[in-house]
Amino acid sequence: MSKEQQIDSLLHEERRFPPSAEFAAQAIGQASLYEQASDDREGFWATQSRELLHWHKPFTEVLDWSNPPFAKWFADGTLNVAYNCLDRHVAAGLGDRVALHFEGEPGDRRDITYAELTSEVKKAANLLSSLGLTQGDRVIIYMPLLPEAIIAMLAVARLGAIHSVVFGGFSAESLRARIDDAEAKMVITADGGNRKGSVFPLKAAVDQALADGKTSVEKVLVVQRGGNEVEWTSGRDLWWHEEMTPMSDDHRAEAFEAENPLFILYTSGTTGKPKGILHTSGGYLTQASFTHKNVFDLHPETDVYWCTADIGWITGHSYVVYGPLANGATQVIYEGTPDTPHPGRWWEIIEKYGVSIFYTAPTAIRTFMKLGREIPQKFDLSSLRVLGTVGEPINPEAWMWYREVIGGNTTPIVDTWWQTETGAIMISALPGVTSTKPGSAQVPIPGICVDVLTEDGQQVGPEAGGLLVITEPWPSMLRGIWRDPERFQETYWSMFGTRYFAGDGAHLDKDSDVWLLGRVDDVMNISGHRLSTMEIESALVAHPMTAEAAVVGAHDDTTGQAVVAFVILKSRFAGTLSDEEVSHQLRAWVGEQIGAIAKPKRVFVVAELPKTRSGKIMRRLLRDIAEGRDVGDTTTLMDASVIRTISDSVNE
Ligand code: WT7
Numbered sequence: 334m335s336k337e338q339q340i341d342s343l344l345h346e347e348r349r350f351p352p353s354a355e356f357a358a359q360a361i362g363q364a365s366l367y368e369q370a371s372d373d374r375e376g377f378w379a380t381q382s383r384e385l386l387h388w389h390k391p392f393t394e395v396l397d398w399s400n401p402p403f404a405k406w407f408a409d410g411t412l413n414v415a416y417n418c419l420d421r422h423v424a425a426g427l428g429d430r431v432a433l434h435f436e437g438e439p440g441d442r443r444d445i446t447y448a449e450l451t452s453e454v455k456k457a458a459n460l461l462s463s464l465g466l467t468q469g470d471r472v473i474i475y476m477p478l479l480p481e482a483i484i485a486m487l488a489v490a491r492l493g494a495i496h497s498v499v500f501g502g503f504s505a506e507s508l509r510a511r512i513d514d515a516e517a518k519m520v521i522t523a524d525g526g527n528r529k530g531s532v533f534p535l536k537a538a539v540d541q542a543l544a545d546g547k548t549s550v551e552k553v554l555v556v557q558r559g560g561n562e563v564e565w566t567s568g569r570d571l572w573w574h575e576e577m578t579p580m581s582d583d584h585r586a587e588a589f590e591a592e593n594p595l596f597i598l599y600t601s602g603t604t605g606k607p608k609g610i611l612h613t614s615g616g617y618l619t620q621a622s623f624t625h626k627n628v629f630d631l632h633p634e635t636d637v638y639w640c641t642a643d644i645g646w647i648t649g650h651s652y653v654v655y656g657p658l659a660n661g662a663t664q665v666i667y668e669g670t671p672d673t674p675h676p677g678r679w680w681e682i683i684e685k686y687g688v689s690i691f692y693t694a695p696t697a698i699r700t701f702m703k704l705g706r707e708i709p710q711k712f713d714l715s716s717l718r719v720l721g722t723v724g725e726p727i728n729p730e731a732w733m734w735y736r737e738v739i740g741g742n743t744t745p746i747v748d749t750w751w752q753t754e755t756g757a758i759m760i761s762a763l764p765g766v767t768s769t770k771p772g773s774a775q776v777p778i779p780g781i782c783v784d785v786l787t788e789d790g791q792q793v794g795p796e797a798g799g800l801l802v803i804t805e806p807w808p809s810m811l812r813g814i815w816r817d818p819e820r821f822q823e824t825y826w827s828m829f830g831t832r833y834f835a836g837d838g839a840h841l842d843k844d845s846d847v848w849l850l851g852r853v854d855d856v857m858n859i860s861g862h863r864l865s866t867m868e869i870e871s872a873l874v875a876h877p878m879t880a881e882a883a884v885v886g887a888h889d890d891t892t893g894q895a896v897v898a899f900v901i902l903k904s905r906f907a908g909t910l911s912d913e914e915v916s917h918q919l920r921a922w923v924g925e926q927i928g929a930i931a932k933p934k935r936v937f938v939v940a941e942l943p944k945t946r947s948g949k950i951m952r953r954l955l956r957d958i959a960e961g962r963d964v965g966d967t968t969t970l971m972d973a974s975v976i977r978t979i980s981d982s983v984n985e
Contacts, residue, residue, distance in 0.1 A: 340848075346729060346772055348729075348771055349769070356745065360765020360766065362627030364766045378395065379395045379407075381619060385623060385626070388410045389412050389588030392407035392409050394408050394409050402826040404810055405591075407615040407616060408591055408592055412591065413491060413587060414595060414655070415488070416491070416586040418655065428446060429446050429447075431445065431446055431663045432445055432446060432449075432664070433666055434666070435480050435667075437668045437669070438670070453480075453577075453582075454484050454491060455581075457577065458488040458491045458492055459580045459581055460576050461494070464551075464552050466519060467493075469494065469594070470494045472489045472494060472518065472521060474498045474520075474522075475503075475535055476535065476644075477526025477558060477668055478526075478643055478653075478667065479556065479668060481558075482498075482556075482644050483644065487658075490595055493587065493593055495515075500646065500930075501526060501533070501643070502930050503927065504925050504926060504928045506542075507926075507927055510606075510607070511599050513549070514607075514609055514816070515815065516549040517549055518551055519551060519554065520543075523556040524555055524557055524560065524561050524563045525558060525561040527558075528670060530674065533559070534559065534563075536563040536564075540564055554572075554573050591613070591616065592615070595613055597611055597612075600754075600863055601864050601865035601868055602856065603855045603856060605865065605867045605868045605870070608815075608824070610753050611811060611812050612809065612811060616807075616808030620756060620808040621659065621756065621809060624757045625656030625662070626660050628721070629690045629747070630718075630764050630765060633660055636663065636690055637665065637688045637690070637716070638662050638664040639667075639682070640664070641691075641697065646862070647753040651758075652692060665682060665688060671697060671701075676701075677708045683717065688716055688717065689717060690717075690718070691720050693721070694724040695726070696725065696861055698727070698734065698735050699890065699891045700891055702730075709739060719764050720736070721747045721748075722735070722746065722747070723748075723750075724860075725893040726849050746762075746769055747761045747762050747769075748772075749774065750847070752836075755803070755809065755810060755811075759777060759803065760776065760783060760849075761778055762774075763778070775846045776846065776847065781803070783803050785797070785841050785847070786829065790829055795841050795842065795845055798841075799838070799840075800835075800839070801838070802832045803833040804832045836856060851894075857884075857894050859892050859894050861893070864886075864927075864930070866952065869927065873898060873922075876919060878903060878915065878919075879901070880900075880901045880902060880903045882899065883899045883900075883950045883955055889934070895934040896931065897934060897935050897937070897955075897959040898937070901940065901941065912936075912938045920936060935959070937982065938982070939983075940982070941972075941978060942955075942975070943979065944975075945969050951970065953965065954967065954970075954976060958979060959983075964980070
């Protein structure tokens with residue numbers, strides 16, 4: 334099927350799954366939310382914010398958009414984000430409620446109540462401030478998914494400081510780049526974490542990142558987890574457990590302005606350098622908590638929620654840490670991989686804890702689909718009542734499998750579209766209201782306005798494709814790129830003025846439902862994780878063997894896209910190694926430079942790359958080749974025979 338035919342069949346999807354009358358009647362998010370928001374959008378967000386959060390000093394201003402694209406929400410109010418996630422629940426008598434059911438990969442487990450979590454965060458806040466951390470300082474968190482990672486995030490937030498979580502799968506090089514860009518004062522890490530049955534070292538990568546001593550980092554706090562041996566730099570390194578023991582759990586949360594920065598999260602853009610996406614406090618927490626409650630139909634007294642994302646990604650920030658904890662939810666967190674020690678581990682966890690709301694990525698669903706329904710069918714999944722998906726488009730086939738096999742043919746599925754930049758869910762069904770449609774993210778949530786435009790800013794109307802934009806500012810929007818206001822303006826606001834350009838292609842069907850069609854820029858989406866073609870190309874050409882490199886995201890049945898690299902070797906290396914050996918070395922190199930997630934699935938050694946007359950690499954043609962299609966229009970190519978040569982060598 335061609336891409337066009339595929340899109341066409343998607344858009345004529347006739348299956349509809351309305352919520353059951355029973356579900357609709359008890360649903361938290363009702364249709365009236367849409368009316369309230371369209372009557373008075375800012376008033377709607379103000380009401381939500383007042384109802385969902387504890388404001389130390391109530392705000393009187395809602396949105397300040399006088400200097401676009403720099404928005405301020407609830408600017409004259411003050412609050413403490415950690416207080417909102419912890420203390421107030423304890424004060425409301427919910428201290429004994431489990432906040433975290435932690436499941437370690439080796440099978441160890443811990444239940445942590447809101448009272449215990451609050452007390453741990455207070456101790457950690459005392460520890461961090463005794464080490465000199467104050468408002469506005471940056472802390473890098475480089476950890477496995479452990480309760481301590483969440484405690485660290487909340488302790489940093491409690492002090493009005495800024496965390497930047499770096500996914501544990503990123504290399505020492507990537508870590509160093511983020512430490513430098515954020516000028517972090519401290520790193521919180523672990524000796525190691527459990528993954529696929531063995532321990533992967535993290536502290537060692539921190540040591541490597543800081544090895545030259547030319548760094549802003551003063552202290553490294555190390556949580557003991559892997560039990561692996563670590564090297565120690567005295568004066569700099571401290572064991573978390575040793576430092577925490579003497580700390581008092583008495584700590585008063587100070588209120589900070591609504592626009593106080595909460596975190597920086599680095600994500601890939603179209604250039605080689607990751608962008609430090611900046612989020613602030615009041616607006617972010619409002620939308621994270623609103624969406625978590627309404628999109629997942631959270632009944633905090635009875636639900637057990639599980640989002641499988643790592644805290645290294647935005648999904649982990651908004652839907653493992655801030656949304657669920659602000660809402661007083663009980664949730665599962667799991668340290669390891671889905672297939673350890675057996676391929677039914679996730680389903681076993683759902684059965685064990687009685688998980689009722691489950692949120693994961695299409696890649697995971699497609700992987701399980703391939704393994705066969707016999708595996709989940711061995712477990713009792715009847716506790717599930719809402720399923721969510723995020724990170725990449727979900728094909729209708731995977732959607733249907735998810736509903737039938739995991740959801741027992743009854744649970745609503747919410748396909749949630751959003752981005753690191755948007756901070757929280759933007760487009761999604763509401764499970765008690767929307768009649769869902771397999772494959773479409775459907776409608777903007779109440780209070781959010783989106784549109785699909787042509788490149789010159791015209792509305793495309795129903796049954797047409799274009800670029801997705803967000804037409805009005807929203808509470809959890811990014812406030813900028815860390816120390817790079819120009820890049821912020823250029824990336825998101827130079828296309829359509831005060832309308833935000835998301836970087837995604839989208840299509841509206843005849844019901845005006847939105848279908849996401851993937852990135853329109855040089856950003857790839859591999860298993861729901863964002864990677865930049867340029868970043869991987871830069872890594873490849875940094876290898877002594879490589880003269881030139883081009884990277885594309887090619888379609889992959891499981892991971893959505895896969896990284897495919899085309900490289901030209903420097904003449905003195907050409908022919909010295911087999912293509913297999915080159916591929917092996919370059920993949921390992923990219924793993925060291927960026928992280929294992931960025932390793933190309935395939936590396937093709939070629940003699941030339943297709944370029945336009947102005948010297949631009951034509952990635953579109955390379956994608957055609959990588960996906961095994963006939964190459965499209967080559968008229969703008971400098972030398973059309975290049976394509977023949979490349980496809981011949983690829984087909985060999
Ligand atoms: C990009 C953002 C949002 C958390 C995870 C990814 C793609 C995200 C969907 C969806 C189709 C989706 C978009 C977007 N994306 N959710 N439901 N349907 N595409 O966050 O790393 O910032 O990536 O992920 O292309 O722009 P991210």
